[in-house]
Amino acid sequence: MARSDRLLRLLQAMRVMPAPITAQRLAEETGVSLRSLYRDIDSLRAAGARIEGERGYGYRLIEDFALPPQTLTRAEIEALVLGLSEVRGMGDKALADAARSALAKISATLPDEAEQQVLHAVSLVYRPEPRTVGVDLETLREAAWRERAVEIAYVDQHGAESERTIWPLALVYTERTLSVLAWCCFRQDFRIFRGDRMRAARVTGDSFRPRRVPLLRDYLARLEARDSA
Structure with a gap:
């Protein structure tokens, strides 16, 4: 790993881990020896990062030179x-x-x-029953971004199993379910597939670029026409 990448990884570790963070824990997180970790801490300080702490006590990132200061209400x-x-x-x-x-x-x-x-924010979200999904969402998200067709195994509300080839357009998060808005190549129409009913998903080599954005516009136009009818 390049040293610049390692320093950025160290910075990110100090942002997200509860402080104070021991040198041993930081070394494990960034994959370096303690000796290299101490040198990296010194390098970040020399570059402008305010890092409190010392060997044997743990470290805390006070001011991050890599990010501009923000003023938020x-x-x-x-x-x-x-x-x-x-x-x-x-x-x-x-x-x-x-x-x-x-x-x-x-x-x-x-x-x-x-x-x-x-x-110590006042407003928080708590979900005792998180949404369940049967497949890797990162696979579907990446397929949508790259506009690649996906073969899925799906079980409908009646328990009937089927295999479909879809063009994933967007992931839709509702109160209780997570679904995929897609163009169904079999039905030649828009369909919404629930994530908890998907049993498998495989990205194919077939591209539907540049259809994703026009199809999303068409779908939104259909919704507007239906709501105004």
Whole structure:
């Protein structure tokens, strides 16, 4: 790993891990020896990062030179914490990890008082029953971004099993379910497939680029026409 990449990884680890963080824990997280870790801490300090602590006591990132300072109102902080808490409760591990990382980066750019407001926000989200999904959502999300067809094994509400080839357009998160809005190649129409009814998903080599955005526009136009009728 290049040294610059290692330093960025160390910074991110200090953003997201509860402080104070021992040197041993940071070394394990970044995959370096303790000797290299101490040198990396010194390099970050020399570059402008305010890092409190010393060998044997643990470290805390006070000011992050890599991110510009942010000025947010208390209401804006509440909105961010609430929104990212909702993302963490969606049942999508990749997005949950991204939400934690994003909040850590934002917190690192805030003054001390505002950072405390993040840590002790009034508004939180709690979901005792997270959404269940039968397949890897990252596979579907990547297929949608790259506009690749996906073969799925699906069980409908009556228990009937089928295999479909779909063009994934968007992931749809509702109160109780997570679904995929797609163009069904068999039906030649839009369909919504529930994530908990998918048994398998395999990305094929077939591309539907550049159809995704036009198809999404068509679908939204259908919804508007239906709602205005």
